[in-house]
Amino acid sequence: MLHTINKSPFETNSLETCLRFARAGHSVLLFEDGIYGAFKGTRFESLITDSLKSKNIYVLVPDVEARGMRTDNVIDGIKTVDYAGFVDLTVDNKTVQAWL
Amino acid sequence: MKFGILVNEGPYQHQSSDSAYQFTKAALEKGHEIFRVFFYHDGVNNASRLMVPPQDDRNIVNRWTELGKKYNLDLVVCIAAAQRRGMLDENEAKRQGKDASNIAEGFHISGLGQLIEAGIKSERLVVFGD
Numbered sequence: 001m002l003h004t005i006n007k008s009p010f011e012t013n014s015l016e017t018c019l020r021f022a023r024a025g026h027s028v029l030l031f032e033d034g035i036y037g038a039f040k041g042t043r044f045e046s047l048i049t050d051s052l053k054s055k056n057i058y059v060l061v062p063d064v065e066a067r068g069m070r071t072d073n074v075i076d077g078i079k080t081v082d083y084a085g086f087v088d089l090t091v092d093n094k095t096v097q098a099w100l
Numbered sequence: 101m102k103f104g105i106l107v108n109e110g111p112y113q114h115q116s117s118d119s120a121y122q123f124t125k126a127a128l129e130k131g132h133e134i135f136r137v138f139f140y141h142d143g144v145n146n147a148s149r150l151m152v153p154p155q156d157d158r159n160i161v162n163r164w165t166e167l168g169k170k171y172n173l174d175l176v177v178c179i180a181a182a183q184r185r186g187m188l189d190e191n192e193a194k195r196q197g198k199d200a201s202n203i204a205e206g207f208h209i210s211g212l213g214q215l216i217e218a219g220i221k222s223e224r225l226v227v228f229g230d
Contacts, residue, residue, distance in 0.1 A: 006116065006230075032115045062122070063115075083126035090224050091101050091132075098227040100108075 002093035006032035006100070009044050014099040019047060024054035027093055029086060030078075031060035035067065038074050045075060052077040060086060102133045104218035108229030110142035111160040112153070117146055120228035121163055128171050136174040136218040137164075139207075141229070144182040147175070149204035161204045168206035175207045176214045 003022055009015040015030075015037045022028060028051075030038050037044050038059040048057060057078045064071055064080075071080055081089065090096050105124050109116040124134055139146055151161050168175050177187060186202075189209050193201040203209060219225045 006119070032119060083122045084130060086123060087127045087130055087132065090103070090226055096224055096226050098229065100227065100229045 001026045002089050002096045003028045004096065004098045005030050005034035005037065006098070008033040008036040009042075010036060015044065016047065018099045019051045019055070022051075022055055025056075027056040027058065027089060029058045029060065029081070029089055031063050031086070035059050035063045035069065038064070038078050039069065040073050040075050048075050048078070058085070058089060101224065102135050102222045103127055104135050104215075104222035104225040105137040106215065106218075106225060106227045106229070107137060107139045107143035107146060108141045108227070110145035111148075111151065113142065113145075114230045116228040116230060117143070117160060118158075121160070121167070123226060123228070124173075125167060128167070134171065134173055135222045136176055136214065138176050138178065138215045138218055139181075140178045140212075140215065141181055142185070143229075144177045144185055144187050147177045147182075147187060147204050147207040148202050150202045165204050165206040173206070177203065177207050177209045178215070179209045179211055182209055 003018045005015050005018055007014045058081050059074055059078050061071060061080050061082055105120055107120045111117045146160055148161060153159055164175060188198055188201045189203040190201045
């Protein structure tokens, strides 16, 4: 299952809620303002690092770059994708849940 | 693979309108099929042919129309959401006694049943909203 998060974790708790409900083996894509959860040095880093032990986390690069952020600062273990990669994620996962 | 796309937010207001377009385009370029794009809630405003953005900005409605033409897309605007927001095609304008219509080429107005059908007939339904 693929979960998509488009809100900054500093704005809503959808990232935290999603990671609490997502099961082992699930994938989570951070895009739009959701990309702010992907960086080192925030208070969400340990939550992400912990979740990476059982889940796959991805971040959409065009949305990182549109916000002037750098993929170098993305937490180790998070995979980077472009829109084509986003499409592949929806193909590889049988269901897609948008955490709006 | 067959995709349904749901767009719940308006143009130039929330990124989800752009994300939906970029995703749809990427899926088509990878050879996937888009069964339908359904515009719901404020998403219906993406279909206004009267939008005139600055020339150096993206033209969201033309972008959809062109993609629709190229890939023969079924771009459906929810009728109930559209009427509330003053989005009418020629038939509806006539029926409601209004003096103008504003739905762009390539889009058509239909009911919520079209969203349900997209959910059933597509292998994936991808939702873009706020």
